[in-house]
Amino acid sequence: MTQQKRKFNFNPGPAAMPLEVLEQAQAQFVDYQGSGIALMEMSHRSRLVEDLTEETQQLLLDLLELPSDYQVLFMGGGASAQFALLPANFVQPHQTANYVLTGSFAEKAFKEAAYLGRTHAAASSKAQGWRHIPAIAADDLTPDAAYVHITLNNTIEGSRYLEVPEVGDVPLVADATSEILSRRLDMKRFSMIYAGAQKNLGPAGVTVAILRSEWLENASQAIPEIWRYSTFAANRSLYNTPPVHSIYMMNLVLKWTQQLGSVDQLEKQNAHKAKLLYDVIDASEDFYRGIIDTEYRSHMNVTWRMKSEDLEKRFIQDAANNGFEGLAGHRSVGGLRASAYNAVPVEACQALAEFMIDFARKNG
């Protein structure tokens, strides 16, 4: 299938993959690296799979500019499993897990933690309809904080942190699912970063958890082995059968990312893509209305509303007829959302911007 026949894919996750990566995987699908069998038929204890896993871990560290005292783990259960695994591993009975609530995924993480220990909402923008990212002051945190959890980019609402917040000596943990590798941040500020792969890293099925080795030493040994980060670290993510095919696809995506240049290059491109859409929203004289305060607008998930739900429905229908996929807002918030992750090309955003201008002219 040619590039022209492919849709403009703005799906929020699973999301667009680079066409080159799909074609590469297709070419290797039946016979993996001349082995005579497909990768998904191969033992996860084989040399080829071990090499693949190790190379992918190193690629991630390199791209995130993290030193080798971080461990990259490949796990299952999506980012949602991390919502529970994080407190299960790291909240001791005398501690409190601190959360910053900036959207519905942050809230879900917070709720899961409450099953496992004491929790505290250090800051929240819920009362303001999640329109901004609240600041965290030192006295917002409990003195016995096990960690502070933030959601770097709020996929459903369309907001993001401008920079990594300052939390003193308390370990900082980020859900980076819809944000990882989309811009340059000092990732060394985090004790742990996790991300479901299906937004910026590849297909669904694998979740990346990256932990500072020193912090990992504090993890609980009193939970089942399969839930422990230390089990995955000690066995280099091959304790049980990992999602090998998803790791392979991520490997290709990371190499594609590397070939584009640096994360800086992607950051520039993503800013440009987002600006194309926000400019149309802002110039539309309220035909399109951005949901998030300008300063905190996400470059990955561009969200907006229109005058009526009828008009929004018509927009989505018309867009679909013109080859645009995945523009409906999350069912919990409605409206519109264009997710323009790393793999979404500039041309797709250009085409959407033109479509939006045209739609406003015809229906305004």
Ligand SMILES: *Cc1c(COP(=O)(O)O)cnc(C)c1O
């Ligand atoms: C998509 C998403 C999740 C949920 O991921 P699953 O892999 O489906 O569990 C969690 N957090 C954020 C920020 C997300 O974007």
